[in-house]
Amino acid sequence: MFIKEFLQLRRDRVTFAMMIVIPLMQLLLFGYAINTQPTHLPTAILTQENTDVSRAIVAALKNTSYFEIVRTTQSGTEMDHWLRAGSVQFAVEIPAGFERALRRGETPALLVAADATDPVASGTALGALNGVLSSALSGLRGLPDTTSTAAFEIRQHRRYNPAAxxxxxxxxxxxxxxxxxxxxxxxxxxxxxxxxxxxxxxxxxxxxxxxxxxxxxxxxxxxxxxxxxxxxxxxxxxxxxxxxxxxxxxxxxxxxxxxxxxxxxxxxxxxxxxxxxxxxxxxxxxxxxxxxxxxxxxxxxxxxxxxxxxxxxxxxxxxxxxxxxxxxxxxxxxxxxxxxxxxxxxxxxxxxxxxxxxxxxxx
Incomplete structure (x- = not known):
């Protein structure tokens, strides 16, 4: 009976291939493809000014492993369309007069809209955002100390699933x-x-x-x-x-x-x-x-x-x-x-x- 089963298994090549391929596929997918801490998430920039501060913010987001700048716009409607379509995971809005308010010590606000339909994908990146931007702005002249004081505010808007x-x-x-x-x-x-x-x-x-x-x-x-x-x-x-x-x-x-x-x-x-x-x-x-x-x-x-x-x-x-x-x-x-x-x-x-x-x- 033992020999008969091996002969039958050898004749059924599809079943024999499945016995080998399925474990290898699981090993490959779980070992290489699955990542519970996603990086290089598609991000859009909505900027209303072109200043040293705005360029420093964009450069900081590009240098970090969490965000990947894929689109830039000056239209809020276009940004909303990208979020609804799933083209981007995040949208960072730099309002007009942000650098001027920052140099005056007025604590301006950055708006970060996140597609929170997938809480796992957005949670880690949002948690690291404050430190990334503070470090990026600390080297600019004429700005308050962004590492020790709340020189600016990051307003996070978790869209579509705010309670995660x-x-x-x-x-x-x-x-x-x-x-x-x-x-x-x-x-x-x-x-x-x-x-x-x-x-x-x-x-x-x-x-x-x-x-x-x-x-x-x-x-x-x-x-x-x-x-x-x-x-x-x-x-x-x-x-x-x-x-x-x-x-x-x-x-x-x-x-x-x-x-x-x-x-x-x-x-x-x-x-x-x-x-x-x-x-x-x-x-x-x-x-x-x-x-x-x-x-x-x-x-x-x-x-x-x-x-x-x-x-x-x-x-x-x-x-x-x-x-x-x-x-x-x-x-x-x-x-x-x-x-x-x-x-x-x-x-x-x-x-x-x-x-x-x-x-x-x-x-």
Missing amino acids: VTRINIVPGILGTILTMTMLIFTALSVTREIERNTMENLLSMPIRPLEVMLGKIAPYVAVGFAQAALIFVAGFFVFGVPVEGNLILLAALSVLFIIANLSIGYTFSTLARNQLQAIQMSFMFFLPSILLSGFMFPFAGMPVWAQWVGEALPLTHYLRIVRGIMLKGAGMCDLAHPTLMLAGLMLFAMMLAVTRFRRTLD
């Missing part, structure tokens, strides 16, 4: 995570189930094209996924008190897009797998990086560049930005154009791959 409540960040993410897991498994078993039940010949003999087969198989699960999403949304709103600031119709439409994308990926796995066990294994291989690299469990901005590139290829990454943007920030379609286009592109790519692969199985 964890469930406000987690519950919208659970919506996407549960949909990813269930939709993948549902459709990953669709074609392999036909093969194991010896009904594949009847399916192939039907006068319909591979595209019609795929659409017919995933269409019922769209309704199932939408019902799941509605249930989680209602529970999040009434049980956990998660606010809903945006348009529910937009959220529903983009949720359907996300559901179809995951169903298409699961259907692709069903055309590749030889049995239901392999289909579930492939689904798990896709679900593991989705939950770790999408920004659901760990800050996306704190991951290395290669991990962010992998995360950008996952539908869950873009859906998390959509659902958090609509529910917590009140974002509109203009703010969510990029994640919506990425999600649609991933869905079309998965559909094309699934149809092409299914045609090969007809030979």
Whole structure:
């Protein structure tokens, strides 16, 4: 029996590969990609003056490992758009007359707006901000001692989650995570189930094209996924008190897009797998990086560049930005154009791959 199991395992190359790849993937992701103290967070500068003090503040933010200046503007409306869209994590506003007030000893204020939908990503950086700016201004002539006295004030505005409540960040993410897991498994078993039940010949003999087969198989699960999403949304709103600031119709439409994308990926796995066990294994291989690299469990901005590139290829990454943007920030379609286009592109790519692969199985 011992020898028989080894021979069977050797014949099932997909299962054997999963036994090796999954531990290596976990080791790689947890060892290199996961970072609970994110650095190089995207930051925008809203400056109303061009002085030595403003330049010193910008230079200090660039030199620290916490902030990365990616955008500069003089418009508060543009800054608000970047925060809603998730293009930046922080926005530092240097008001007009800041240097003059500082030299007169009037204790001027800097406004720092932070996207607090992810408290972990913003908390550490905000805590280090005061020391960074005080050290930067201490070397300028004619200024009061910024290291020993409160020469200026930093007013922190934690937007969208001012109390840093964890469930406000987690519950919208659970919506996407549960949909990813269930939709993948549902459709990953669709074609392999036909093969194991010896009904594949009847399916192939039907006068319909591979595209019609795929659409017919995933269409019922769209309704199932939408019902799941509605249930989680209602529970999040009434049980956990998660606010809903945006348009529910937009959220529903983009949720359907996300559901179809995951169903298409699961259907692709069903055309590749030889049995239901392999289909579930492939689904798990896709679900593991989705939950770790999408920004659901760990800050996306704190991951290395290669991990962010992998995360950008996952539908869950873009859906998390959509659902958090609509529910917590009140974002509109203009703010969510990029994640919506990425999600649609991933869905079309998965559909094309699934149809092409299914045609090969007809030979």
